[in-house]
Amino acid sequence: MDVGDRVVHYAPEQPSSLPELTARLFPAYQVDGGRVYLAGCQWEDRLFVRLRGQQNGRAEELWTDDHGQPLLPELVQQLGLGEARPVTVPPPYAPGMFQRAIEQARERAAGVFAPGGETSVEEIAAVWCKFVEGKLRFTIGSAWVDLPFSGWARTVEPPPFICPRTGRATFHLAATDDGQILDASAVGVCEVTGRRLPADELVRCSWTGKQAAKELMDFCSLSGKPVLRSELRPCSVCQEKVSPAALQEGVCSACRGLQTVSKADPRMARLLAEYPLLDRWRRWQLAETETVYILTASGLWKKLLVVVDKETLELRHLATGNRLQSHWQPVEPGQYAFVLRE
Numbered sequence: 001m002d003v004g005d006r007v008v009h010y011a012p013e014q015p016s017s018l019p020e021l022t023a024r025l026f027p028a029y030q031v032d033g034g035r036v037y038l039a040g041c042q043w044e045d046r047l048f049v050r051l052r053g054q055q056n057g058r059a060e061e062l063w064t065d066d067h068g069q070p071l072l073p074e075l076v077q078q079l080g081l082g083e084a085r086p087v088t089v090p091p092p093y094a095p096g097m098f099q100r101a102i103e104q105a106r107e108r109a110a111g112v113f114a115p116g117g118e119t120s121v122e123e124i125a126a127v128w129c130k131f132v133e134g135k136l137r138f139t140i141g142s143a144w145v146d147l148p149f150s151g152w153a154r155t156v157e158p159p160p161f162i163c164p165r166t167g168r169a170t171f172h173l174a175a176t177d178d179g180q181i182l183d184a185s186a187v188g189v190c191e192v193t194g195r196r197l198p199a200d201e202l203v204r205c206s207w208t209g210k211q212a213a214k215e216l217m218d219f220c221s222l223s224g225k226p227v228l229r230s231e232l233r234p235c236s237v238c239q240e241k242v243s244p245a246a247l248q249e250g251v252c253s254a255c256r257g258l259q260t261v262s263k264a265d266p267r268m269a270r271l272l273a274e275y276p277l278l279d280r281w282r283r284w285q286l287a288e289t290e291t292v293y294i295l296t297a298s299g300l301w302k303k304l305l306v307v308v309d310k311e312t313l314e315l316r317h318l319a320t321g322n323r324l325q326s327h328w329q330p331v332e333p334g335q336y337a338f339v340l341r342e
């Protein structure tokens with residue numbers, strides 16, 4: 001006898017249409033300036049088998065999957081298999097697969113209901129559960145990204161989007177102006193250009209307080225803090241580019257705070273080792289910033305200003321002046337050697 005003849009078909013309460021499925025998935029996402037679509041979805045009816053029988057006068061029930069493997073009680077509960085209702089038209093299935101599944105379930109039942117003896121299966125139910133697999137597509141402007149999902153139609157949950165920039169799981173998406181779809185909290189706006197950028201490419205200007213793209217920033221030579229390049233001003237003495245916060249009447253706080261220094265000072269010693277000709281000058285004064293040493297010295301009539309990179313000891317600026325006047329005359333780089341020899 002064909003076992004199919006004795007089998008009753010059931011299905012649990014479960015979403016079985018696209019609108020029902022999308023109603024489960026879509027509301028989880030917030031897509032700034034865009035939306036979520038279903039980019040593909042496959043439904044599959046998977047078979048579970050319930051056998052009811054008797055053992056020593058006691059009613060027994062056994063659930064198996066389509067390979068005769070027993071089901072965990074939690075799965076039976078999650079999928080609502082116990083409350084499944086009969087269906088008049090079962091989903092299309094391959095008869096060979098179906099018979100094999102029923103036979104395997106019966107073999108399993110033989111060991112459970114009446115070990116070593118005759119089985120007394122009284123009822124066989126085929127319960128069909130929908131399994132879905134598909135892709136959600138998020139589009140913002142011309143940018144898009146897919147997110148696969150899969151699960152039982154009854155229990156499938158909207159999967160979180162993993163931000164490719166931060167690795168954070170999120171349900172709130174936004175796009176940068178160059179078309180990267182990211183976790184919304186990883187997208188920021190440059191307050192200078194208005195462009196939407198990855199937040200980690202934005203830096204706050206220590207002078208204006210504006211958050212702006214890294215490439216618009218430079219560092220104040222004095223504080224080492226980021227300042228919008230367009231805001232940096234050269235100090236009229238050392239020519240270092242500094243935050244307006246450091247300037248008073250065009251002179252930076254380092255140049256206003258030069259301190260007398262002796263040749264024994266390790267910083268002076270380093271400098272004299274690099275530029276021995278400086279030894280001819282007297283009355284050294286020094287200040288340092290994050291990046292440079294600023295030095296002044298005097299001769300009999302002339303005065304000298306030297307700005308040197310702290311790390312490389314490279315000359316960044318050289319100027320001369322008259323001891324009786326306050327202003328400085330910058331020296332062309334080509335003339336540095338000549339001036340140092342004087």
Ligand SMILES: [Zn+2]
Pocket residue numbers: 235236237238239240251252253254255256
């Ligand atoms: Zn200065």
